[in-house]
Structure formats: structure tokens, C-alpha cells
Amino acid sequence: MFFNLSIQSKGKILVEFNELDRARNFCIHLIEQDIPFETDMPNENDIPTGDDIRYYDFKNTVYLPLAETEYQSANYSKSIEYLDLAERFRYVILCNGMYRYHKKEVATYYAKNYYSLGDYKKTIYLVMPHILSDGHIPYNKVVWDAIKYILQNHSRSYLIEEFKSAMKN
Numbered sequence: 740m741f742f743n744l745s746i747q748s749k750g751k752i753l754v755e756f757n758e759l760d761r762a763r764n765f766c767i768h769l770i771e772q773d774i775p776f777e778t779d780m781p782n783e784n785d786i787p788t789g790d791d792i793r794y795y796d797f798k799n800t801v802y803l804p805l806a807e808t809e810y811q812s813a814n815y816s817k818s819i820e821y822l823d824l825a826e827r828f829r830y831v832i833l834c835n836g837m838y839r840y841h842k843k844e845v846a847t848y849y850a851k852n853y854y855s856l857g858d859y860k861k862t863i864y865l866v867m868p869h870i871l872s873d874g875h876i877p878y879n880k881v882v883w884d885a886i887k888y889i890l891q892n893h894s895r896s897y898l899i900e901e902f903k904s905a906m907k908n
Contacts, residue, residue, distance in 0.1 A: 750804025759808050766805035770798070798828035806848055815852040822848055843869045847881050850888065859891045 753762035802825035809818035822845065850865040866885040889898060 750801070751807070754804060754807050754811060757811070759812050762804060762808045763812075766801050766808065769801045770805075796828075799825050802828065803845070803848070810848070810852055810855075813855070815855045818852045819849065822852070843881055847884060850884065854888055854891075859888060862888045863892075 750762055750766050753759075753765060802821045806818045806821035806825060809815070809821060825845065846865050846869050850862045853859075853865065854862040863885070866881055866888060869881045870885050886898075
């Protein structure tokens with residue numbers, strides 16, 4: 740588990756330092772590497788066991804920074820492809836709170852790509868389930884992102900009035 744988190748952290752650090760080519764090369768090299776516990780591509784209904792669990796977790800943690808690299812490079816469709824692959828390997832060996840955080844993080848990654856592609860309806864659909872705290876890990880960024888996305892279709896005053904109306908009800 741910590742090995743995978745270290746790999747993901749290195750990818751994220753390279754993205755943070757805007758070393759996108761290094762981040763991309765690092766992640767692609769890991770994906771192409773022959774991993775001792777590698778198995779065939781998962782089917783949607785398969786439940787991972789044994790070595791598969793480590794394989795799923797490894798692939799998931801490599802595809803996420805790769806998706807972020809493509810987003811930062813304005814390759815939004817390619818970023819979505821990598822997010823789809825990360826979701827295909829969506830088995831994260833983390834505690835329940837971290838799993839929920841991961842779910843919010845992935846939804847946020849998808850949303851910002853669709854936002855950049857101009858699909859505001861899909862963007863809002865992706866972030867709205869994550870704006871309220873689930874009591875485990877607050878993720879305030881998704882709230883601010885949701886406001887930014889909603890403002891593409893509605894005025895600030897309209898949103899304030901809707902919120903007041905919701906509070907009354």
C-alpha cells in the first residue's frame with residue numbers, strides 16, 4: 740500500500756513542480772513495466788483477490804497522476820481516458836475514509852476535464868454528490884469548484900435566492 744502511495748505522490752509532486760514531461764514519462768514507464776503481480780485486464784464484474792488487489796491498486800495510483808498530467812497539458816480527452824482506466828482498476832486498499840476521499844478526488848478530476856471541454860451539465864452532475872461532508876474527510880475544494888461550475892449557467896443572485904428558499908423549506 741505505501742509503495743503505491745509513494746508512486747502516486749512522486750507523480751503528483753512532478754505535476755506540482757510543473758514537470759509534466761517527467762511526470763508523464765515516469766507514469767508511462769511504470770505502466771509499461773512488467774510487474775511481478777500483474778494479471779490480465781479486469782472484467783467489470785471481477786472481484787480482485789490476492790495479487791490482483793495489489794495490481795489494481797498499483798494501476799489506479801499510477802493512472803491518477805497521469806490523468807492530472809494530461810489535464811495540466813490541456814489534453815482533456817486524454818486525461819478522461821486515463822481516469823477511465825483508473826476507474827477500471829478501482830480497488831483502493833485504503834481505509835473507508837480514504838476510499839471516500841478517493842471517490843471525491845476522482846469525481847473532481849473528471850469534473851474539471853469536462854468543465855474545460857465545455858460540458859457544464861456533466862460537470863455539475865459529477866460534483867454535486869460530493870459537496871456535503873460525509874463526516875469523514877471534508878473536501879472543501881469540491882464545494883468551491885461546484886460554485887464555479889454552477890455560475891456558468893446561473894447568476895450569483897439567483898443561487899443566493901435558491902439557497903434562501905431551500906433553507907426555508
